[in-house]
């Protein structure tokens with residue numbers, strides 16, 4: 001396992017569409033572990049493979065600890081939404097690729113997601129609340145979509161310009 005640097009927007013790599021994995025083998029499990037470690041190192045709730053420069057349809061999500069226990073991390077390969085509720089849910093989103101920027105994004109409140117788990121098993125799971133939101137956000141990355149793409153062009157451009165400036169300053 002290793003923590004990898006996370007690609008910061010705006011970056012053309014983050015706009016690419018990732019390819020499905022053929023199967024969940026040791027290579028994909030290694031990628032899942034790298035994603036988890038990179039996500040934890042950056043204090044995130046989720047991370048997708050393209051954010052560390054790997055264009056594969058693999059994401060990891062770990063929800064915040066509740067009162068009693070820390071939820072297990074979820075590893076999802078080739079996730080697909082097979083059902084979405086008509087009800088929507090707002091709430092602020094952030095992204096490790098857009099550090100220090102947050103905005104309200106409205107998405108379906110509940111989704112059913114089908115994916116391959118860590119052992120290659122097919123899983124179908126109903127999610128709601130923050131879990132549904134996180135998984136939808138991470139799945140967007142696999143299609144080159146960032147949370148700012150759900151905002152108006154005006155709001156999106158303000159955030160992306162600030163990030164571009166921040167990147168130039170940090171590179172200097």
Ligand code: NI
Nearest residue numbers: 094095096097
């Ligand atoms: Ni993100």
